[in-house]
Amino acid sequence: MSVDKNQAIDAENAFVKASAYCVYRDRCIKEITIKLRDWKLEASEIPIVIEKLVNEGFIDEERYAVSFARGKFRINKWGKVKISGFLRMNGISDTLVRKALSEIDSSEYRNTLVKLLETKQRSLKEKDIRSLNLKLRNFASIKGFEAELVNEILHTENS
DSSP, X not given: OOOOTTSOOOHHHHHHXXXXXXHHSOOOXXXXXXXXXXXXXXXXXXXXXXXXXXXXXXOOHHHHHHHHHHXXXXXXXXXXXXXXXXXXXXXXXXXXXXXXHHTSOXXXXXXXXXXXXXXXXXXXXXXXXXXXXXXXXXXXXXXXXXXXXXXXXXXXXXX
């Protein structure tokens, strides 16, 4: 279906297009709402299309949150702080954020952080342990890992 980008789309075509968009990968309501606006669907029609997408299983925010958390952790090596922030930014409830984060295996999570820190440490030329640890903490913070866990790992490694 070819649609002129400046031409408004009707609810039926928006549903078809949005359902195909959702099949490609899990989406949240916020992402679909933005897409429907981009397609110039009438504002009054957006909730109707969203509701139909939810009712027919194309949008499932729990599935989206779990999939997002799993993917960002395993592929991008993001920590829970960063994952949580992005999920909340996408309008995901605190309950679903907690559920998604609980799906991440704690030993795999810790091992991933240890490996990231070891790899980063090898790339740094720091001789001073304080300076090295500061750089490692900053790196882990940017990746979204909890400061307490980073400190615990660095303390264990330095002992």
